[in-house]
Amino acid sequence: MTNSAQIPSSTAASTQGLAPLSEWGLILVEGPDAATLLQSQLSNSVLGLKRTIAGEIAHGHDVRLVGYCNPKGRLLASAWLGLFPQSAESEDRFALFISRDIAATIAKRLSMYVLRSKVKVIDASNDWDVCGAYTSLPLDSVQTQQKDSFALQLPSVLAADKSFERTLIAYPKNTIPNSDADSQCLAYWNTLEILSAIPRIVMATQEQFVPQMINFESVAGVDFKKGCYPGQEIVARSQYRGAVKRRLQLANCENTAQASSMAKPACELFHSSDSNQPCGMVVLAAQDAYDRSRINFQLECKLEALEAGEIHLGSPNGPTLQIESLPYPLIEI
Structure with a gap:
């Protein structure tokens, strides 16, 4: 697949589209000790991730599904995680795509464990807009990219006898490119998320599940x-x-x-x-x-x-x- 942060134009909503995801937020964890902090708190390893520069898409082993549990093993949150430094020379910056209604409390909880470490935990949900792109076409066929965005590819989903690629994308506030990002696109994205059978924790289901x-x-x-x-x-x-x-x-x-x-x-x-x-x-x-x-x-x-x-x-x-x-x-x- 290509490494450009590509956004499908929605010529046919059932085939490809871009949907603003108002229910999704973003937590940024950055600094020399960011990996150490997250490694000690999350259910999945954050080590070994390739640094994905803004304007590219993290994919494969460079995308991790992670959980954050309470001491009783119950999930407080789930998130999709990638490593997105601001530039090739910058310190590590991890991005957690997470349900917006729990982003602030999870960022605050992670911050409790920073202590004297060189790391900052930021609820960036008000500074970035999260979108979901989906396409059943080859990824090389989509054209648009935005260098300031960063994105990660999710597992593909089979729906309506087609295999759909899905990408979560974060844009700086108010910079989403023009698209047919209407309620119909959101309905398709939500359908694909359900059919993936990959769960997402929201506020109503916090601490309900091991x-x-x-x-x-x-x-x-x-x-x-x-x-x-x-x-x-x-x-x-x-x-x-x-x-x-x-x-x-x-x-x-x-x-x-x-x-x-x-x-x-x-x-x-x-x-x-x-x-x-x-x-x-x-x-x-x-x-x-x-x-x-x-x-x-x-x-x-x-x-x-x-x-x-x-x-x-x-x-x-x-x-x-x-x-x-x-x-x-x-x-x-």
Whole structure:
């Protein structure tokens, strides 16, 4: 693939587009000790990343999915991380693309561990705009680039019988290039995010999940060899003792007014055989951009609830959810 920070023009919204992502924010961690700080706090290793200069796209092993856990091993945040110095001669600057509603609190929490280290943690969400570019065309076919931006490529997603490349891009405030970045483009981006089955923590789901409960280790969000970080012992114990009996699943239901009102992160799920207690919750949800008659979900759910019966959204009598296959194999626990 090319290394230019390229932005597809949205000639056909279902094929390629650029969507402003108002729900996404940005944390910058910079300085000589930035890698040491992040290595001690995150679930994945940040070592060995290639320095990606502004105007280029980080991809492959130079993009890391990371989690930030509390001492009990519950995820406070998830983020996509790359190493983007301001210039080839500049100090390290890591960028964490993260849900905007938790960016300020996570930046503040990381700052607590700076102490005398030579590192700054900045919630840059008000100074940068985050966009999502997607295309089913070869990346070499898109033309536009902006040298002040930085970007990282996410795993591709299969949708509507096409394989889509996805890129998260940060632009300095008010410098997003002209594009057909309308609500339709956002609907396609959100659909692709759900279908990726890669979870994103938002404020409503903070501290709800050990990483394995939402397949975080199966999508390369945990490095079990990297050493200590908050909650590391519990995460490792869950992996090696088989203590997790819940997993992230993909699902859908009919797009009714009732379903739409409940299709939100942390909405509880109920199994038809047990109306007294929830069997899981919504991780992310979005209307299907290819079939507006349905809503797509990422769910966290008890494995035993998948064996028989029905799973309902929001209440024991809520909309029935149809479970779908995951696009990747699970690491067995």
